[in-house]
Amino acid sequence: MSDDKKEPWLNLLALTTVMLAVCATLATFKGGGHSTRTVLSQSQASDQWAYYQAKGIKGNLYELEALRLKREIALAPKPAVALLEQSLADVERKAAKYDAEKAEIQKEARRFEDAKADAQKHGAAFGLAVIFLQIAILLSSIAALLKQKPVYWLGLAVGAVGIVYFLNGFLLFLPA
Numbered sequence: 001m002s003d004d005k006k007e008p009w010l011n012l013l014a015l016t017t018v019m020l021a022v023c024a025t026l027a028t029f030k031g032g033g034h035s036t037r038t039v040l041s042q043s044q045a046s047d048q049w050a051y052y053q054a055k056g057i058k059g060n061l062y063e064l065e066a067l068r069l070k071r072e073i074a075l076a077p078k079p080a081v082a083l084l085e086q087s088l089a090d091v092e093r094k095a096a097k098y099d100a101e102k103a104e105i106q107k108e109a110r111r112f113e114d115a116k117a118d119a120q121k122h123g124a125a126f127g128l129a130v131i132f133l134q135i136a137i138l139l140s141s142i143a144a145l146l147k148q149k150p151v152y153w154l155g156l157a158v159g160a161v162g163i164v165y166f167l168n169g170f171l172l173f174l175p176a
Helices: 008-075 078-146 149-171
Strands: none
16 A cells, blocks of 8 residues: 555646646637638638629620720710610610629628638637647646645636636626
């Protein structure tokens, strides 16, 4: 049998290390989710901007057609003017429609960009949480091996910082 008595603080060390490991695991999981959301939002924003650009090109074609029709109206004989003006009105309506569609597409693209920025903020906080929690786990392990309380207290302090960042990943209460 061993002459070494198990020091009571080692039980607390084991319990806090497990709690830190659980928080680190959850922070890794949540950070990964936000990372995925960042990539998806960026992709969706890029798709919307490409759609916006396509609508812009089509709208520009109608604007060019409107300019051409205006020149034709200026040079056309009187009997043809009414028909050309009707065509011009139709083309200008279509150009205005594309401008309105572009405004909606732009709003949607900006919404995806905002979602990406939000996901990046959450992901960064969870990333910092993982770093501090992993360091705390490392310090706790060293404290257990060396049976050094000061190293354990340092690990707890670092772990507390990690937990603050972990909570910040959900609530974003710390400035970026």
